[in-house]
Amino acid sequence: MALGELMSGAAQVAAISAQTAWAVFWLALVVACAVALGRRARWFPRVRGRVRLGGADDFRWREHEVLRHIMAATPSPLSFMDAGGRIRLANPAYEDMVGRSAEEIMGRTAVDVFPPEAAKALMHMDAQLLTSDGPAVLRQELRLEVQPGDVRDVVVTKELLRDAHGRTFGVVGVFTDVTETRRHMRELVENRNLLVSFIDTVPDLVFYKDAHGVYRSCNAAFAAFAGCAQEEVVGRSDYELFDESVASSFREQDSETLATMRPSLREVWVTRADGTPALMEAVKVPLLGAQGDLLGIVGISRDITRRRATETALRNAEDVYRNIFDNASEGLFSTSPQGRFLRVNRAMAELFGYDSPEEMVATVRNSGRDIFVHDEERKAMLERLVLEGVIRNMRFKARRRDGSVMWAGASLRGIRTEHGELVSIEGIISDITEYVEAVSEMEHRATHDHLTGLANRAVFEETLERMLAQSERSGERVAVLYMDLDGFKGINDTYGHQTGDTLLVAVGQRICSRLRRSDLAARLGGDEFAVLLWNVAGREAVASYAQDVVDALSRSFDCDDVTCRVGVSIGASICPDHGCDAQTLVRLADRALYRMKAEGKGGYRFADPEADAEE
Structure with missing residues (x-):
């Protein structure tokens, strides 16, 4: 998008230059015609009504009208100033620019028309032209206060006019307002700098290759990974930056991306600049121009070495956990907050009289009804879990599949979302009937x-x-x-x-x-x-x-x-x-x-x- 905006800005600048050139051409034509028509025609008296003339006078009147219409139709502000610095000719666009009428402009100097600083800059340009030898055209971009409080960026083009004898008789001026264009250009530069800064702060490796596989741009992270400066990356290929096997892998992905014209994803082991291995995940996307022509490939690579190591460690830990879970002598389980078993191990199933963990999960739909003898104990357990998160050595009466009752001891942990919502309950459970009866007997003997x-x-x-x-x-x-x-x-x-x-x-x-x-x-x-x-x-x-x-x-x-x-x-x-x-x-x-x-x-x-x- 930034590239397109920059191209658009360049087109606007070109359009301004062309507009200025045409304005100078028309104004020169008008002045030349005025000179040819003689002194009366040169200053273009305003014709307010039709006058029927004959012969040469009628021809001159018609020429006046043509030239007046040309001046009025020109969108850029135009002026003609005699050798004495007085304005003798101005079009309506010029009048609008300075906020004055023709009567307030004609015969006046820049000092009379513009605020002081703007008048000084324009008179300096006039002095440069009038003191030069030979044909002279001067173009400058000025920041002018064209009216009090109205500051504009203006491209001012001035050209000397000489008669057949080479004598200077005035200066043509064309004013092109480029305020909006310059504002857009500044915004484009700011956006480009912001984009470059943003891409350079991204830890991922960002790069752009042309259709021939030559790097044209990259961010700081990519350059650091390649072990060279950003400017040293530009103009080089994969084979000049990486070893042959890695470069070949990169080029294969490039070919796949260009062949399918779709994004591609690959993982490849590479060697960092410091000699250590790294697993890179690269996403590449074909880059097309405004007309659909292929410009190259944009890619983002990420070092996933640590992530892959973490994933491997997690898988190993899950295997260990699964082995412990499945083979533990105590009953292990996971339930929803509503009491539906999500997972149980074999010891848990056997403890409650089921042939397999799968059968218990499929059969027990509500632990409050099917497992707890007193459902209020389960409700109290849920309230404690919400408040405390963990319950240790909970004791309750549990019902087996055959209806027999046992004393169960359990330790529970609530699993919550990042927002604190209880989503599941994990725990360990065992038959403590003998222990409870023994303790009860001891307590009874101590008190009876x-x-x-x-x-x-x-x-x-x-x-x-x-x-x-x-x-x-x-x-x-x-x-x-x-x-x-x-x-x-x-x-x-x-x-x-x-x-x-x-x-x-x-x-x-x-x-x-x-x-x-x-x-x-x-x-x-x-x-x-x-x-x-x-x-x-x-x-x-x-x-x-x-x-x-x-x-x-x-x-x-x-x-x-x-x-x-x-x-x-x-x-x-x-x-x-x-x-x-x-x-x-x-x-x-x-x-x-x-x-x-x-x-x-x-x-x-x-x-x-x-x-x-x-x-």
């Missing part, structure tokens, strides 16, 4: 009595503290009941520890059968039990429960074909009636228990702080 399954002393104390803290906020009542079996030692001694253990288990069951979900029963050790009642209505409700336990435990127990009978003594304290701290409530309930034991056993008794104080 191993024989009866009731809470142990530690859980009892922790729960009491929690109930009291909540009671302080809500005002709910909490009751503490301490229990000790009556007659248990005799059964244990008579029938043995196994029967005694069976009896303790049955006692725990009867105690729990009277409790609500908000209450707690615990075995404190031996034949001692304790109960926490949450949100009891008052003393009467506690008494009712205590009596129920007394009645339930007074009935016989069938223990390994042995009928056993025991009783129970119960001591009770209530928060806030008897205190609001755990130590006080436990102490008062324990003393009430032993007071009940001393009074005859087989019943319950409430705490009596005053009696305890007297003791």
Whole structure:
């Protein structure tokens, strides 16, 4: 495009020169005719109406009209100045240029018509002509202020006129306005310089060859690659710049491009100027002129050595990843955010009871429905992934193909777009059922009595503290009941520890059968039990429960074909009636228990702080 614009600019300059030459010719003709017609005709008085004349006068009048029309039709500003520097002839284009009428121009000098600086430049040209010997034509391009504030680029052409005796009688002037042309030329030069600068900053190798394979232009990157200056590349062929094998490869691509007249792409190994090998990717395009004639080839080459090495490394890494993925002993998978499996390995398929990874991907359409026992766990997982990006050691209940349930452990990573949108989920999963059950068993043993399954002393104390803290906020009542079996030692001694253990288990069951979900029963050790009642209505409700336990435990127990009978003594304290701290409530309930034991056993008794104080 820049080349076409430059050619267009050159054509405009040529047109300006031709226009100026024709204007000079016509003005010289007009002046010559004026001289031939005599003094009256020379200054062209304006004929404002038709006058019928005869003979020579009629001929002169007709000549005046012809010459006047020629002057008026000439588009370039024309003027004729006598040897004294006064304007004697000007066409309408000249009047428009200076912004004055004919009456304001005729008989005036340049000083009277133009602003000072423009008048000075024009008078200098006139002086150069009038002081020269022989025929003289002077052409200059001036930047003139033709009117106040109106500055123009003007090509001024002036020529001396001499009579038959060689005497100078005036100067012809032609003014060609080239302001727009010069502006376009400056823009073209700026655009060309910008294009050259841009191409030189491109790291790719850019070049232009003619139809014979000779380099005509290149950018700095190409010259550096060839190991020489840009001007040293111009005029040389591939065989002068590269080794024969590389040059032959380049020429083969040139021939292919010119034969098909279509862009071509090739990769070729070359040797850089420093001796190191480089893999080049070259794109070549045929360059056609405005008339469709072949000018040559434009090419862009890019060093893709590092990119190819990276691609190779990525392929190798993908092979390693694929091998690990396919042969890992843990289940590996990738799913969409909607729960559709995109890929699973063999271990994953076997873990969930499928014959192959392909079968699992095709069968499981929604992991939230088909894999997760509780779909809300999957929803919670998605929310965490959106916020955190990674989830480690997630635990959830999973469903196998046959409907059986297992505990699954998973670590997940969300894959996002550059805009942060979650597009897939990758993870590793394994069956941790045995581990979860083992941990659950250990936790249960740490918090429960191993024989009866009731809470142990530690859980009892922790729960009491929690109930009291909540009671302080809500005002709910909490009751503490301490229990000790009556007659248990005799059964244990008579029938043995196994029967005694069976009896303790049955006692725990009867105690729990009277409790609500908000209450707690615990075995404190031996034949001692304790109960926490949450949100009891008052003393009467506690008494009712205590009596129920007394009645339930007074009935016989069938223990390994042995009928056993025991009783129970119960001591009770209530928060806030008897205190609001755990130590006080436990102490008062324990003393009430032993007071009940001393009074005859087989019943319950409430705490009596005053009696305890007297003791």
